[in-house]
Amino acid sequence: MENKQSSSPASFVDSTVVPGDVVLDLSSMTSQTIKLGGGLRQDCDAISAMKAGTLRFSKPNKYWIESSQKRYVPCVEDTILGIVVDSKADNFLIDIKGPAMGFLPVLAFEGGTRRNIPKFEVGTLLYLRVVKANFGMNPELSCTDASGKAAEFGPLKDGYMFETSTGLSRKLLSSPTCPVLEALGKKLSFEIAVGLNGRVWVNAASPDTIVVVANAIMNSESLSGAQQIIMVDHLLKNIQ
């Protein structure tokens, strides 16, 4: 029996791929609809990778490439943290760590009308949702959820914002709760907002708590679950 390095889907899922690898061969699969997520591209019958990362598969038919970067590529329905850079007649210009500025329409707030347009200073940190993210156009953002309610979106007051990679942001938002957040939550009380574009905002009663939480999260990027818990215990011992 020949032991071929076949390109069957099972062999590439959950393994590292680089741009150019053909990860799926459509001609060898029966007629089914496959959904391609980020980082994959179709060339006639071959699906090849465009990004370097891990190929992931979720039932029944979704494939995508997961990787962690410092730069963010805007995606519809992502929740992100943006910083106001400028305000124009119809929208605010928001920096979202992506290739282009995001546009936040001045009316995209709960109960927003021309009479009560919020005034944001340059530098205000906002928790936002991406409404439209088309290639070549500036992404459109909003401070409401899909039904028009405010739902936690809007300016974040006080606290401290630091930058992380996009992979760490996704880990912090995964469920069940990421080990570092759980370990910190057992001993400290704090408020946290995670943006999928690689920004995290932390607020707590005392600055010491904020610094410990921020350092713990920044350290946890390359640690496994158990290592994260040990690291958090170590940090907390130093301040108690």
Added chain:
Amino acid sequence: MEEADEMVTPGEVLGKATDLKAGKGAYAASHNNTIYASLTGFRRIQAPPPASNDKRPTVEVTGHKAHGPVPEPGSVVIARVTKVMARTASADIMCVGPKSVREKFTGIIRQQDVRATEIDKVDMHLQQDVRATEIDKVDMHLSFRPGDIVRAVVLSLGDARAYYLSTAKNELGVVSAESSAGATMVPISWTEMQCPLTGQIELRKVAKVVN
């Protein structure tokens, strides 16, 4: 009667308004009744039409190779879309009518000028009520993409930056477009084009090709 053509530049005196009439590329200054050139080119004199009362020959400045066609309101142009934004799309005008332009002209297609009504979403054979205008709900990204070639009509000279263009007719719109896979797409309806390599359908405001 033809004189030897001489090269003139803007501002040069071409003659007196009492002897000559100002034609293309020339103008008459009213304060001293002199005809000056306004373009660079060759000075040509044309005999007066025999039927008119005015016996003055017309002087015009023509022939320089930079005098390409210029978009005028009402002319049909071919343009390449450069940028698509929420409410406008920018395009570089490449041809005016059948001739290509010699210098860069920019055009803007506004959201309300993309299509006339929602009529091109309705099968005319079904005789349904057509919503009069939902033109403010046009999604620019579903009508044009950067790199598309469109046929449009010039609405007006617009502002200092760009001509105003319109594609609000059946025969106006996207003439040729490339899919994200890189192949030239085939139009399959008023609003859809299909990529021959991947079979993916992309939405555009498609121009009806009249043979």
